[in-house]
Amino acid sequence: MIVVDTNILAYLYLPGDRTADAEALLERDPEWAAPVLWRSEFRNILAGYTRRKALTFDQACSLQAEAESLLSGAEFEVDSRTVLELVRDSDCSAYDCEFIALATKLNTKLVTADKKLLRSFPTRTIALTAG
16 A cells, blocks of 8 residues: 555546556556545646546546545545644645654655655655656
8 A cells, every 4th residue: 555645636637647556556556546635636636637628527526526435545644743743843734744643654655756756765655756
């Protein structure tokens, strides 16, 4: 099992330059986990696509449902103190630190394309393109 950040999910479901990398990751390791926060972040990404008319409302709803299905049973709450400690010890946002907190809780790695996370938590993260 790996933890993925919301951008990895976006790369998987919204075609673009990194979609093939996200698909390859899913094939290599199909057990993805995320903090519950991912839902709000993904909805926000979908909202942007909808407002720019890149997705219809129905498409956005469908993609949200697909992503929720993928992560069914693998969404976790994280400890607030742990998140705040990670924030204290890095320059990452509390949102980003939720993903690190979950990777730590599950004793696994966070797969991300976020350079700040990769730099701040090198022992707990793996770059999406690291393969």
